[in-house]
Amino acid sequence: MVSVSFDNKELNRILNNSVKYSNGFLDGVDAGQIIFMNQLGQFVADALGQYIDAQARANPDKLHHVYEWNATGSMSARLFDFDVAATKGLINITGKFLPSRSISENSSEPFVNKAYIMENQIGITISPKNSDVLVFESDGETVFTAKDIYIANPGGDAVANGFGSTVDFFFSNFFTNALLRPFMKEISNPQEFSQFFPQGTRSGYPVGMSAGQKYITSVGVILE
Numbered sequence: 001m002v003s004v005s006f007d008n009k010e011l012n013r014i015l016n017n018s019v020k021y022s023n024g025f026l027d028g029v030d031a032g033q034i035i036f037m038n039q040l041g042q043f044v045a046d047a048l049g050q051y052i053d054a055q056a057r058a059n060p061d062k063l064h065h066v067y068e069w070n071a072t073g074s075m076s077a078r079l080f081d082f083d084v085a086a087t088k089g090l091i092n093i094t095g096k097f098l099p100s101r102s103i104s105e106n107s108s109e110p111f112v113n114k115a116y117i118m119e120n121q122i123g124i125t126i127s128p129k130n131s132d133v134l135v136f137e138s139d140g141e142t143v144f145t146a147k148d149i150y151i152a153n154p155g156g157d158a159v160a161n162g163f164g165s166t167v168d169f170f171f172s173n174f175f176t177n178a179l180l181r182p183f184m185k186e187i188s189n190p191q192e193f194s195q196f197f198p199q200g201t202r203s204g205y206p207v208g209m210s211a212g213q214k215y216i217t218s219v220g221v222i223l224e
Contacts (some may be wrong), residue, residue, distance in 0.1 A: 007133070008067075014201045016204070017200060017201050017202060017203065017204040018197075018200065018201050020200075020204035020205040020208065021197065021200030021201065021203075021204050021205065021207055021208035021211075022062065022121075022208060023112055023194075023205060023208065024200070024205035024206065024208025024209040024211075024212065025190075025200075025208040025209070025211050025212040025215075026208075026210060027093055027191055027208075027209055027212060027218070028209040028210060028211060028212020028213040028214075028215070029212040029213070029215065029216045030088075031209070031212070031213055032086065032212065032213040032214075032215075032216040032217045033164060033216060034086065034088055035213045035216070035217045036217055037086035037087065037088060037090075037091055038084065038086045038218045039217070040086075040091060041084035041085075041086045041091040041092075041093060042078060044084075044093060044175070044179070045082040045084050045093055046221070047179055048082065048170055048175075049075065049078070049080075049082065049177070051166075051170050051174060052066070052078075052163070052166055052167070052170075053073050053074070053078075054073070054082070055166050056072050056073040057072065057073030060072040061124070061156060061158040061168065062158045062159060062162040062166070062200060063159070063162050063163060064155070064159065065079075065114055065115055065118035065119060065159045065162070065163075066078065066080050066097070066119070066162075066163050067079055067196075068100060068101070068102040069102045069103070069104045069105075070102075070105075071102075073140065078098070079097055079098045079099075079100055079115040080095060080096065080097055080098060080163065081095070081096055081098055081135045081158075082094065082095050082096075083095075083096070085186070090136070093161065095167065097113075097115040097116045097119070098115070098197070099112045099113065100112055100113075100114050100115065110132075113157070114154070115163075115166045117154055117155075117206065118154050118155030118158070118159045118160075119159065119160070119161065119162065119163050119164065120161075121159075121161075122154075122158040122208075123152045123153070123154070124154050125152050141149050148153045190215045191215075192212075192214050192215035192218075193212075193215065194209045194212070196208075196211040
């Protein structure tokens with residue numbers, strides 16, 4: 001009969017450290033979650049901005065009002081911006097319109113609130129400022145009038161809620177299909193857990209904590 005004896009102290013130490021490593025990894029994920037949520041929020045905001053730019057270039061009649069004159073679809077000419085605020089359980093993305101500083105070819109002053117006014121289909125009245133008459137071009141002809149001019153749909157009918165409907169479509173369709181699924185696929189594979197596991201069997205909780213934080217704060221999808 002063959003008799004085998006072994007010291008199980010080393011095995012018990014490895015098993016205990018493995019449990020501590022796993023607990024540390026979970027705590028590391030929790031500690032880094034606020035960083036992850038802010039990164040995710042900024043990723044979504046950047047993706048939304050690029051989506052609006054692309055849609056504006058494809059359909060300028062609908063979105064020209066949220067860009068400076070003659071620069072529809074250009075990131076540097078946006079008249080909108082997004083602020084991101086995140087907690088561990090919530091990402092809040094808030095949009096705002098920016099004042100226009102450019103001047104159209106038919107004007108001598110900026111239409112400062114053009115994005116907000118056109119988006120919400122707010123009628124405007126144009127009155128003479130430094131003269132008794134208004135002078136403007138219409139259908140290739142120069143028009144002179146002493147009366148105020150009321151414009152019911154500045155920017156055209158197509159721009160009304162054009163920005164809002166584009167944002168809604170992004171979150172209801174494009175975001176889920178084109179962005180969220182690949183992002184969730186990336187985050188569902190925590191390679192850092194297995195990468196640092198051998199070290200964790202020796203050092204336990206601290207290594208797990210570090211690995212969890214590294215995993216949750218480094219997950220991302222690159223915008224192309």
